[in-house]
Amino acid sequence: MNKHHNSEYGALVPIIQSAVRKNWDRMCLSDIGGTNYRYRDLAQVVEKLHIIFESAGVKRGDKVAICGRNSSNWAVVFLACLTSGVVAVPILHEFKPDTIHHLVNHSDAKLLFVDAAIWENLDENLLPNLVGAIYIAEFGMPLSRSNKLTDTRNNLNEVFGKKYPYDFTPDDVNWPEDKPEDLAVINYTSGSTGMSKGVMLPYRAIWSNIRFCIDNLDFLRPGDGIVNMLPLAHLYGMVIEMLHPLVKGCHCNFLTKVPSPKIILSAFAEVRPKLIITVPLILEKIIKKKVFPELEKPMMKFLLKLPVVDDKVLAKVRASLIEAFGGEVREIIIGGAALNAEVAQFLDRINFPYTVGYGMTECGPLISYCPPENQKPGSVGKIVERMECRVESPDPVNVPGDLWVRGANVMDGYYKNEKATDEVMSKDGWMNTGDLCRIDEDGYIYISGRSKTMILGPSGQNIYPEEIEQKLNNMPYVAESLVIDEGGKLVALIVPDFEALGKEAHDREAIEKIMDENIKNLNPELPDYSRISRFKIFQEEFEKTPKRSIKRFLYQP
Numbered sequence: 350m351n352k353h354h355n356s357e358y359g360a361l362v363p364i365i366q367s368a369v370r371k372n373w374d375r376m377c378l379s380d381i382g383g384t385n386y387r388y389r390d391l392a393q394v395v396e397k398l399h400i401i402f403e404s405a406g407v408k409r410g411d412k413v414a415i416c417g418r419n420s421s422n423w424a425v426v427f428l429a430c431l432t433s434g435v436v437a438v439p440i441l442h443e444f445k446p447d448t449i450h451h452l453v454n455h456s457d458a459k460l461l462f463v464d465a466a467i468w469e470n471l472d473e474n475l476l477p478n479l480v481g482a483i484y485i486a487e488f489g490m491p492l493s494r495s496n497k498l499t500d501t502r503n504n505l506n507e508v509f510g511k512k513y514p515y516d517f518t519p520d521d522v523n524w525p526e527d528k529p530e531d532l533a534v535i536n537y538t539s540g541s542t543g544m545s546k547g548v549m550l551p552y553r554a555i556w557s558n559i560r561f562c563i564d565n566l567d568f569l570r571p572g573d574g575i576v577n578m579l580p581l582a583h584l585y586g587m588v589i590e591m592l593h594p595l596v597k598g599c600h601c602n603f604l605t606k607v608p609s610p611k612i613i614l615s616a617f618a619e620v621r622p623k624l625i626i627t628v629p630l631i632l633e634k635i636i637k638k639k640v641f642p643e644l645e646k647p648m649m650k651f652l653l654k655l656p657v658v659d660d661k662v663l664a665k666v667r668a669s670l671i672e673a674f675g676g677e678v679r680e681i682i683i684g685g686a687a688l689n690a691e692v693a694q695f696l697d698r699i700n701f702p703y704t705v706g707y708g709m710t711e712c713g714p715l716i717s718y719c720p721p722e723n724q725k726p727g728s729v730g731k732i733v734e735r736m737e738c739r740v741e742s743p744d745p746v747n748v749p750g751d752l753w754v755r756g757a758n759v760m761d762g763y764y765k766n767e768k769a770t771d772e773v774m775s776k777d778g779w780m781n782t783g784d785l786c787r788i789d790e791d792g793y794i795y796i797s798g799r800s801k802t803m804i805l806g807p808s809g810q811n812i813y814p815e816e817i818e819q820k821l822n823n824m825p826y827v828a829e830s831l832v833i834d835e836g837g838k839l840v841a842l843i844v845p846d847f848e849a850l851g852k853e854a855h856d857r858e859a860i861e862k863i864m865d866e867n868i869k870n871l872n873p874e875l876p877d878y879s880r881i882s883r884f885k886i887f888q889e890e891f892e893k894t895p896k897r898s899i900k901r902f903l904y905q906p
Contacts (some may be wrong), residue, residue, distance in 0.1 A: 571598030
């Protein structure tokens, strides 16, 4: 396991506590067009949730699952866990009911905070270990198996009033300090029953990520607004986009609807963020929608074709893009996948302040970063502080190899899954990221391909093609399949089982009809973001390695 000298690491909870006390009357969390919390409101509700935890017999180290859409209340529940030593188990709200049952049970959660719409489709009999279920939106309680919990919830304001009879002041915010090696979060990287791996992140990993943001993104000031559009159930949205601005006294604004370019752009106009954290697809959509049409206008096309483009033209394009992002943007951090080359070239040409970072759930999430002004084209920056890396390759500068990392950000392993832990962790704390990289002389990392097959969903969800393929391969007349990402759409490549098809093996139309039916039956079983949009039929079986695994890279667009 990944043990370190604790003296190197600070504690996380005191940083959050100090932010709450210092920014008591400032705005803290808002749902755009809905709920608002000041820092003092956050502190009060966190205190009430601590009272609920206690009444349910939830102690330090116990697990609490959170499954719902992004919202201020989601963040409040998460902060209540973090500040009381209770292990938060975020579950993506798009998962199907059987997956949610499985993850709640596998994580040993005692309480489940859930959206009412999700709870409707769950079966409490399949969740035998829960003491209670509580709605995220208004903390109503659809399930309680404890009289004490029921009683406390029904009289919560009275219980709170007895505990704080006069006033609830910043001095009343006294949360127990965390120990760096205590478990803070279990985050499941994937939804499928057979493949779900619960990443165990100790407090030091979250602390180290936040410390990095405090030290390296120093332009955020108390009161600055952030637009929160990434899933809170993923580390990138949870830590970098929500927790980090919060400890700086900023105001987080949650998009509670699916983030379409229109919704996002109006949020930018309203909030005017200095920092934007996003995934490539969202940025690409906005640029293609807002900027490229402008560039296609005859006069613009002509000006941009001139060998020496007037800097004024480029400055104008840049200014219009900055304005589209709310007018105040100082930096855009893109993570999760590579940026479209055409978009990257365009941004470089107008000298736009963006940077591409890299991380993974197992590192809570940061692995590498570099500020926009030092960015090298095609690179994902340099290894972050308190982390080290090495590439397993005879010539790491020119020949890609597996990237290994070690340090404060690295997980403790996978929950109740030693086999999966041993596959990626070495005894001395190094972890294999599963990504193929090169590292240049200056320490810049270049990802040459994810040897792990993850695809990034439209709003930053992790899609594991093997899970979809497993289901597809069980459909009638499918011999084997591959799921690939083509321009943000998932495409299934299918080799039909020609032998089983018999007479119909030569009837292309009949085969297409069968496969069309298969996809229609498969999609409802998948979360919306991982549905297949079309398929292609292959006549020959896919090329294999000596171990008989498909050479996926040959089929990537």
